[in-house]
Amino acid sequence: MDRRLFLKSSLAAATTAAVSVATMKAPWARTSARPALPMPSLLDLTQSGRLDLVAQQGTHRFGQASQPSSTFGYNQAYLGPIVRANQGQEIAARVRNNLREPLATHWHGLLIPGEVDGGPHLAIDPGEAWEPILQIDQPPSTAWFHAHTHPHTARQVYAGLAGVFQISDGQDGARGLPHEHGVDDLTLVLQDRRFDDDGRLSYRPGMFDRMQGFRGDHIVVNGALNPRAGVPRSIVRLRLLNGSNARIYHLRFDDGRPMHVMASDSGYWPQPVPTNELRMAPGERFEVLVDFIDGGDVSLLTGSDQNRGGPGMMGMMGNMRSFITGLVDDDLPILSFHPEGRKGAIDRMPEKIDDDLDQLPTNFARKREFSLDMMLGGMPMGRGMMGGDGAGPAMGINGRPFDMRHINEQVSLGTTEHWVIESNMLMHPFHIHGVRFRVLADETGQAPRLENRGYKDTVLVDGRAEVAVEFTQPAAPETPFMYHCHILEHEDAGMMGQFGVS
Numbered sequence: 292m293d294r295r296l297f298l299k300s301s302l303a304a305a306t307t308a309a310v311s312v313a314t315m316k317a318p319w320a321r322t323s324a325r326p327a328l329p330m331p332s333l334l335d336l337t338q339s340g341r342l343d344l345v346a347q348q349g350t351h352r353f354g355q356a357s358q359p360s361s362t363f364g365y366n367q368a369y370l371g372p373i374v375r376a377n378q379g380q381e382i383a384a385r386v387r388n389n390l391r392e393p394l395a396t397h398w399h400g401l402l403i404p405g406e407v408d409g410g411p412h413l414a415i416d417p418g419e420a421w422e423p424i425l426q427i428d429q430p431p432s433t434a435w436f437h438a439h440t441h442p443h444t445a446r447q448v449y450a451g452l453a454g455v456f457q458i459s460d461g462q463d464g465a466r467g468l469p470h471e472h473g474v475d476d477l478t479l480v481l482q483d484r485r486f487d488d489d490g491r492l493s494y495r496p497g498m499f500d501r502m503q504g505f506r507g508d509h510i511v512v513n514g515a516l517n518p519r520a521g522v523p524r525s526i527v528r529l530r531l532l533n534g535s536n537a538r539i540y541h542l543r544f545d546d547g548r549p550m551h552v553m554a555s556d557s558g559y560w561p562q563p564v565p566t567n568e569l570r571m572a573p574g575e576r577f578e579v580l581v582d583f584i585d586g587g588d589v590s591l592l593t594g595s596d597q598n599r600g601g602p603g604m605m606g607m608m609g610n611m612r613s614f615i616t617g618l619v620d621d622d623l624p625i626l627s628f629h630p631e632g633r634k635g636a637i638d639r640m641p642e643k644i645d646d647d648l649d650q651l652p653t654n655f656a657r658k659r660e661f662s663l664d665m666m667l668g669g670m671p672m673g674r675g676m677m678g679g680d681g682a683g684p685a686m687g688i689n690g691r692p693f694d695m696r697h698i699n700e701q702v703s704l705g706t707t708e709h710w711v712i713e714s715n716m717l718m719h720p721f722h723i724h725g726v727r728f729r730v731l732a733d734e735t736g737q738a739p740r741l742e743n744r745g746y747k748d749t750v751l752v753d754g755r756a757e758v759a760v761e762f763t764q765p766a767a768p769e770t771p772f773m774y775h776c777h778i779l780e781h782e783d784a785g786m787m788g789q790f791g792v793s
């Protein structure tokens with residue numbers, strides 16, 4: 292595609308986006324009828340040790356006045372149950388695929404071997420079932436599971452194939468943490484979505500969406516548009532998952548009250564740390580404590596997602612789109628909280644909830660470097676080359692798109708490595724399967740920003756990030772682990788690699 296054609300198709304895409312802005316005032320989107328926050332059922336495995344998931348097609352209404360949408364879910368029409376397992380437990384899982392297309396289901400955040408990880412090599416054919424044994428051997432944390440079928444992950448997750456997987460050690464009461472599911476312990480799956488004029492879910496990615504990732508102009512929480520949550524007048528725990536395809540959230544309360552961050556992707560922090568704004572990239576989880584004791588209503592908002600590229604082509608596309616559509620992405624409402632008369636179980640912020648973090652590693656078996664590349668015509672963009680053969684954007688890592696048949700890296704089991712990840716043009720959330728890591732450095736320089744403290748499995752790379760990765764799980768060449776951008780359109784376009792561990 293030459294530059295002129297590229298701009299022309301971008302302009303066409305922007306015009307389409309302008310039409311969709313009109314839907315923002317559609318009757319289904321009016322805020323007068325707001326649903327109560329749905330809380331997915333808790334599928335507690337701590338006694339049974341058995342996890343049965345059925346991927347299925349269904350219909351779901353996102354807003355009270357919306358027409359039903361055709362969706363996918365696990366055991367339900369949209370999204371899945373909240374699964375809870377105990378640390379040290381062995382789970383006999385069974386994932387049945389009742390869809391009319393292949394489906395891989397990845398356990399994002401579980402520290403388990405490659406043969407049960409659910410990456411693209413483990414796709415389940417329609418009508419078939421997959422029965423992995425999951426040995427849960429990691430600290431308490433909020434993980435999740437989602438579709439990972441190459442190259443259909445973006446569409447399948449968008450349609451609803453995602454659920455939360457909680458790992459518990461049964462000690463949250465002793466830690467002074469809220470832990471009553473659906474009362475003072477709320478799980479919030481944050482997703483942005485586009486809808487048609489009748490409020491039906493829409494996924495028709497154009498050129499902008501393939502380049503920048505698909506963003507919606509409405510936020511849904513657990514599948515509900517702009518819901519209301521009743522909460523006790525106490526300290527309430529929010530387990531947040533960014534289950535969006537591409538949107539980076541900048542979360543804050545409209546009255547400026549702090550969120551006390553107490554956990555990131557892979558486990559608890561030693562003590563809650565207050566912040567007025569929390570940045571969350573796709574795939575990341577945070578747990579926060581919020582003080583509702585004063586009884587006032589408050590709303591959670593997200594600020595504008597600026598991940599539209601810096602100077603150059605991507606920035607120009609982003610600006611052009613804003614100019615044409617007037618879509619400047621001001622604050623978007625997420626949900627509101629309404630404290631009720633009853634008092635809750637926890638009335639003071641816990642001071643200390645877990646052991647101090649280990650010292651950052653300084654000895655590494657090896658250093659590896661990864662460049663997250665957006666390419667046109669086979670050449671990385673931003674490196675002086677444009678143009679190509681007209682085949683949409685390709686993405687890659689170290690200049691190479693994902694290839695199921697090629698193992699990119701081979702790692703030694705039991706070692707710790709120093710990985711340096713670089714991005715240009717856009718920020719990319721980088722996820723590594725089968726591991727947890729610590730962030731050594733990010734865009735701020737040597738001391739990582741608040742979001743990058745603690746143990747993680749996904750880090751937003753804004754220019755450059757350095758991580759210390761522990762490899763404790765094996766992965767054979769037939770079922771390697773993935774590392775990839777968690778902007779799902781980028782992942783599907785090839786911004787992914789795979790590694791064996793032995």
Ligand SMILES: [Cu+2]
Pocket residue numbers: 718719720776777778781782786
């Ligand atoms: Cu990306």
